[in-house]
Amino acid sequence: ASGERFNSKLLTAAHLSLPFGSLLKVTNPSNSQSVIVRINDRGPYIQNRVIDLSRAAADLLGITRLGVAQVEIEILNP
Helix, strand or coil: CCCCCCCCCCCEEECCCCCCCCEEEEEECCCCEEEEEEEEECCCCCCCCCCEECHHHHHHHCCCCCCCCCCEEEECCC
16 A cells, blocks of 8 residues: 555545556546546456445445456546
């Protein structure tokens, strides 16, 4: 992890390889809702998952109740 204390109310996410501080636009294709998150942790460590979102980000995307959902990811700053 980046050393930053996790806060589920912030718009953050975990990714296995993107640099800490990377900004991503994450979109839920089923409702077209988007959110910009900052990478501050490593993960997910479950096969076929690309990103773990904070509760706040999942809430804004409308996927909290699903637990796992398909999303589209656009890297804003490599």
